[in-house]
Structure formats: structure tokens, C-alpha cells
Amino acid sequence: MEIGIFGAIVLALDILAIYAIVTSRASGLAKFLWIVLVLLLPILGLIIWFVAGPRGAKLKT
Incomplete structure (x- = not known):
């Protein structure tokens, strides 16, 4: 089963x-x-979360 790079x-x-x-x-x-x-709408939920999601702990990169 191939996911593809986008997936x-x-x-x-x-x-x-x-x-x-x-x-x-x-x-x-x-x-x-x-x-x-985010789980039910992977792409749209992700976009909505990035725009309006909870602002809390910062990700350490």
C-alpha cells in the first residue's frame, strides 16, 4: 500500500x-x-488548527 509523499x-x-x-x-x-x-478532517482540520488552534506550549525544533 502506497501512501505517497503528500499523504x-x-x-x-x-x-x-x-x-x-x-x-x-x-x-x-x-x-x-x-x-x-484534526482526525476527522485531516487537511482542513490541520489548516483550521494552524489558524485558530490553542496557543500553548511551543514546539521545540
Whole structure:
């Protein structure tokens, strides 16, 4: 089964977004709803999260 480069990038970004959501200072319900959004709508949810998501812990790169 081939994912393709675009699918692999989206998967990696979704995992990064979920990690950032979990480590944010948002409430438990907000974290749950953001994670559900990112999982159900991988591309659109990711874009919405980057624009309006919880701002908490910064990712260390």
C-alpha cells in the first residue's frame, strides 16, 4: 500500500498538531474537540488548527 509523499506529509503534520494540542494549556474538552477535528478532517482540520488552534506550549525544533 502506497501512501505517497503528500499523504506522508499530511500524516506527519497531523501527528505534530496532535502533539501540540495535547501539550497545550487548553482545557480538556477543547483538546478533545481539536483532536477530533484534526482526525476527522485531516487537511482542513490541520489548516483550521494552524489558524485558530490553542496557543500553548511551543514546539521545540
